[in-house]
Amino acid sequence: MRGWFRSIRDYRYFIISSIRSELVNQFARSRLGGLWIIVHPLVMVAIYAFVLSAVLSAKFSGIDSQYAYAIYLTSGILGWTLFSDVLTRCLGLFVGNADLLKKMVVPKIALPVITAGAGVINNLFLFLAILVIFALLGHGPSLHLLWLPVITAVLLVFALGLGLIAAVLNVFIRDVAQIVPIVLQFLFWFTPIVYPVDIIPADLRGLIGLNPLHPIISAYHDVLAYQQAPDLHALAITAAAGLGLVALGFWLVRQASAEMVDVL
């Protein structure tokens, strides 16, 4: 464990430089550059808001705005975007860096850190854009936003845990790269992001407790849309599950480490 931390410290320049280089790749040679990072999720929000607001807008008693549904949707999408972004990037963590791993001695632990770093920076841009939009809609920021770093950290731990496991398996079993997007589709619709949780029939609502992503997304709803403190108890359970996944992920990386470059 201490070895992992030491390699992160020794390779901090590599990590910072790689994150910068990833961001440059997104911006370079496109007219809108960095704007594309926020355009995709916002277009998604606009489409859902346009199609569903008439059906769902009456359901949000806690939000004091005529744009209640759009605000609810956007809050959830902020969290979801980071989760799916990190998980998707993780899939190519080792496979996409095959050349680097085959030719240079780079600590494998540095790669997920780069992924997380680039994901968080992108998410920060989206967050700032959302703050501006909320202000325009008359939904000003509240002090509860200070919870956001904590919620983001829990989400990152959870996403990286799943991502590391997927990344290792994907080196040996490439089907994983096809399975993960399908799982993400299911997860998106089984988590109350597009719809409010009370739309689910009461007898099925217990099932939602099994979805570890639900406490994270509803924490986003709490601090951004409802402007209240998140449910720390539920969040803690997901954080614990996330830490377990990260531990399993690291253990898999260590087990696979010797054979990984052989098959890349």
Added chain:
Amino acid sequence: MTLLSVNSVSKSFREYASEWKRVASWFGLPFSPVAESVVLRDVSFRIGPGEAVGIVGQNGAGKSTLLKLITGTLVPSLGSIHVNGRIAAILELGMGFNPDLTGRQNVYHAASIMGFGHSEVDQVIHEIEAFAEIGGYFDEPMRVYSSGMQVRVAFAVATAWRPEVLIVDEALSVGDSYFQHKSFGRIREFQQKGTTLLIVSHDRASIQALCSRALLLEKGAIIKDGAPEEVMDFYNALIAEKENSSVEVRRLEDGRAQTSSGTGEARVEEIGLYNRDGVAVEHVKVGEPVELRVKVNIVREIPSLVLGFAIRDRLGQVIYGSNTYHTGQVIEPPETGRRYCFRINFPANLGVGSYSVVTALHSGDSHVGSNYEWRDIALVFDMVNTGKVTFQGCTWLDTTIDYD
């Protein structure tokens, strides 16, 4: 002191019936690999500071795997590798270059992969820029670079700090000849300061020019470890080796090894160097006309006979070589059982020193097709300077100097 020690290292790649079984085996489930292909077996050697070691071998002999094990990207299946100091490799030239970053930004990024920080690069960035010599392009995005410019920047970063062990791959043969000279110069400078060189190449000349020792890898094992000249001779014979042919190494009186190989249909029976009076000589004066006589016996029936010969210097570098294919004197078919005598006349315009003669008997334009006999160090002679002005180098050029 040993800089690099490789202790009975073996590397095998494991294959499982299904990848799920491989994953299950990490969890301690009793699945064992169905096949193991051994790429390296029981390789051991030690290298001290300032040594330059060439690694030669045919494709698939395990050279790249060995280098990857030494750099640490692959993990040995058995045995261990110890390195005292930093390893740099010039085999990943241009690794991690991002085409949208400028040369300067890429230098910082590439250095970070090697573990160097921003402030450390700041101290040498001017040297790197000066060494690469690409002018204003240094601040342009790398996608507009020619491949030669990329190599220049890559080499300049890779060698910005002197490593304890430097691995040089075939990569050195890239770039224009001016930059090649420049990079060779830097490599030699590192070596003088104590850097150990590991050089992988098929090029006899660069191995013999740079290395003091060579290792020959064949089917994953080191089959020869010794002076570059001897190892390269053996390697050469190995390439030509075919069915029924044999490689034989004989120790000469002066300690040098004579390698001969071939299928044996034709054989050099006698070889000698004669002066104008027809007397066999071992010491030849610079500029003296001499005749190399080679007597060849045809043992079995063959379709054609070509005699090749080459004169090599003390380090084994070829000074001159040709064959009767190129001179249009192929004998086809030669009479079985007959003895042919070839007389090769030339003025010995060579520099002072010891030289050896190689002979080759084959059917076509080179010995790679069919090799009846290849004989290294078939003859040794010394050049002495008695009548000419004192000069340096391996050739006598009859120069005149005027001044006013």
